[in-house]
Amino acid sequence: MRKLFAGSLVLTCLLSLPCQAFEDPAARHLEDAGGMLGVANRDILVSNPGKFRVPDEQLHFPWLFESPNGAWYLTYREGPHNEAQWKSAGNRVQCVQSFDRGKTWIPWMGMRAEPWMYQFFVTRLNNGTLVSYRCRMTGLRQEGTADRPDGTTTGTAIILTSKNDGATWQRRHVPVTNMPFSTHAHLVTLWGRAIELPDGRWLWGIISRERNPADSKIGVVESVDGGKSFRFVTSLCHDVIKQVGEPREPGIERLPSGELVALIRSSPMILVRSSDGGHTWSKPRNLNQPGVCPQLLRLPNGVLVASYGTRNHMHVIASWDGRGKQWTRPLVTYKGQTGGYSNLQITGKNRFRVCYQEGTFNKFQPGGHRIVRLELTATRK
Numbered sequence: 001m002r003k004l005f006a007g008s009l010v011l012t013c014l015l016s017l018p019c020q021a022f023e024d025p026a027a028r029h030l031e032d033a034g035g036m037l038g039v040a041n042r043d044i045l046v047s048n049p050g051k052f053r054v055p056d057e058q059l060h061f062p063w064l065f066e067s068p069n070g071a072w073y074l075t076y077r078e079g080p081h082n083e084a085q086w087k088s089a090g091n092r093v094q095c096v097q098s099f100d101r102g103k104t105w106i107p108w109m110g111m112r113a114e115p116w117m118y119q120f121f122v123t124r125l126n127n128g129t130l131v132s133y134r135c136r137m138t139g140l141r142q143e144g145t146a147d148r149p150d151g152t153t154t155g156t157a158i159i160l161t162s163k164n165d166g167a168t169w170q171r172r173h174v175p176v177t178n179m180p181f182s183t184h185a186h187l188v189t190l191w192g193r194a195i196e197l198p199d200g201r202w203l204w205g206i207i208s209r210e211r212n213p214a215d216s217k218i219g220v221v222e223s224v225d226g227g228k229s230f231r232f233v234t235s236l237c238h239d240v241i242k243q244v245g246e247p248r249e250p251g252i253e254r255l256p257s258g259e260l261v262a263l264i265r266s267s268p269m270i271l272v273r274s275s276d277g278g279h280t281w282s283k284p285r286n287l288n289q290p291g292v293c294p295q296l297l298r299l300p301n302g303v304l305v306a307s308y309g310t311r312n313h314m315h316v317i318a319s320w321d322g323r324g325k326q327w328t329r330p331l332v333t334y335k336g337q338t339g340g341y342s343n344l345q346i347t348g349k350n351r352f353r354v355c356y357q358e359g360t361f362n363k364f365q366p367g368g369h370r371i372v373r374l375e376l377t378a379t380r381k
Contacts, residue, residue, distance in 0.1 A: 030331040034320030035303070035380040037331050040351065045102040046076065046371040050359070055079065055086035057360075060339045062371040063120035064355040066347070069165040072098040073108055074355075075120045076371055081339060081361065093117050102373060110168035121343065122166070123194040130166055131227065133190045133204075134158040137176060140183040152232070153179040157190055159227055178232040180217055181208035190221070192295075195254050195278075202227055203278045205236075205250040205262070213246040218264065220252075220278050236262055236272055237284050244270055244286065253296035253304065261324045263287075263294040263306055271324060289330065291315070292340030298322065300349045303378045307354045309340025314356050318378045333374055334358055337365040350379050 029038035045064070050057050062076040074097070079090030093115060097108035111117070116136040123131050137155035144150035154177045160169045181188050191205040202223040210216045218237065221230040237247055244266035252262045260274040262281070269291040270284035291308030298304050304319040306327075315330040333354065342356040354376065359369030 030328055032328055033381070034326075034328070035318065035378065037305075037316065037318045037328060037378050038376060039331075039333065040375045040377055042375075043102060043373045044370050045074065045098075045355070045373050046096075046105065047368060049368040050366065053364070053366075055088045055090065055360070057369055058090075059359060059369040059371055060357045060361060061118045061341050062355050062357055063118075063343050064345070064353075064373065065120065065122045065166055066345055066353070067166040069167065070099060071165075071167065072102055073111070073120075073166050074098070074105070074371070075111065075113075075117060076357075077118050085362075091115055091118075110162075110166075112169075112171075119189075119191070121191075121193045123196070125194075125196050128163075130162040130169075131194055132160040132169070134160060134171070135187075135189045137188045137190075140181070140185070140188060142183060143177065151180075152177070153181050153183055153188075155179065155188055157230065161227075172227075174227065174229055176206075176221055176230040176232070179206070179208075179221075180219075180232065180235070182210055182215065185210045185216075191249055192251055194227075195252055195260065197254070197277055198258075199277075200224070200226070201277070202230075203233075203252070203260075204230065205252055206232065207248045207250070209246075209248065214241050216241075216246050216248065218247045218250060222278065233278060234280065236264060236281050237270060240266065240270065240284055244268055244284075249293045251294045251296040251306065253298055255298065255304075255323060257323075259323070261296060261304075263291075263296050263308075263324075265292055265294055265308075266290075269294055269308065273324075287327070289315075293342060295342060295344045296324075297344040297346065297352055299346060299352060299378060301378075301380065303350070303380060305344070305352060305376075305378050307342040307344055307356075309338055309342060309356065311338065311340055311362055312336065314338060314340070314342060314354075316354060316376060320380050334372070336367075337361045337363060347375060351375060351377050 065073045078092040080086035083090040093113045095108040095111040095113045096105040139156040185208045187209040195203040219235040249265035250262045267290040269287045273282040294308040302322040314334040
């Protein structure tokens with residue numbers, strides 16, 4: 001279901017969309033005393049018109065990496081997210097690449113398409129290597145002995161690395177130990193971008209989705225051997241489910257001061273900080289708005305930006321102080337059905353792009369299905 005359409009089809013898609021982005025031209029920009037956050041351009045990367053009105057036409061969970069080698073690499077899923085609800089097999093992962101800035105796409109043979117390859121967060125290490133992971137750990141088992149388990153879990157993560165700017169990826173199975181998760185969790189996985197610290201350690205967010213949501217946990221793991229093994233360090237937050245629901249999907253960024261900031265999916269979202277390299281974290285700060293898959297990114301001009309969604313909106317916010325102490329009100333970049341997932345990448349000193357999905361997710365929405373790339377600017381006054 002690759003797209004690439006002529007301008008007439010683009011126009012048809014946009015005019016038929018009942019709840020599209022930027023219904024009011026003024027909504028393209030948000031200005032306050034600290035600066036201006038605005039949309040520079042909007043491109044549809046992949047789409048279909050929803051001609052047959054069936055769940056299998058859905059497009060969702062897009063993850064885009066714009067490589068300095070000139071190629072754009074994209075993973076996404078076709079078919080419904082909730083297969084049982086829609087009575088469909090669903091969840092067909094596609095891995096594609098473009099050499100003309102998203103106008104046309106061809107298969108990307110350097111990435112294996114598999115059911116659990118539907119998050120593709122890319123981190124560039126100091127040595128130039130790119131690192132990511134395949135969602136979902138395998139081989140979960142209790143540590144200790146059958147008679148005397150020590151209460152922690154070990155699993156295996158699949159780490160992906162690329163030494164040619166994303167064209168091809170190698171897989172490595174590595175142990176993750178000391179996890180406070182059950183062996184029968186629905187999902188245990190690394191999450192988001194890795195953080196490489198000045199002392200050589202890697203930090204990575206990690207989540208569990210337990211059968212009882214009250215038992216789900218979110219934390220960080222660290223590697224002291226260049227990603228050959230990981231060990232659970234600490235939780236990002238404790239006992240918050242009664243206040244904000246099940247916490248998951250942290251977006252973590254390291255500031256020039258060395259402070260770590262994590263924005264966490266919950267309802268409402270919460271923000272925590274660490275000033276000791278991720279070993280301990282502050283009391284959660286309530287941001288008073290729900291958010292799916294919040295992503296943090298520090299721009300070269302020092303502005304901290306974040307994207308997040310719900311099932312009905314996509315939002316972007318900015319922190320002019322660069323620390324996440326104060327945030328703008330949300331810039332609503334899309335209204336309508338969506339999974340709410342997005343990813344960010346720097347494109348200039350004060351520019352970044354967001355990739356996300358528009359179209360049917362939990363409920364049918366006429367007007368087709370789109371994977372969208374927005375480029376925005378965030379400029380301090």
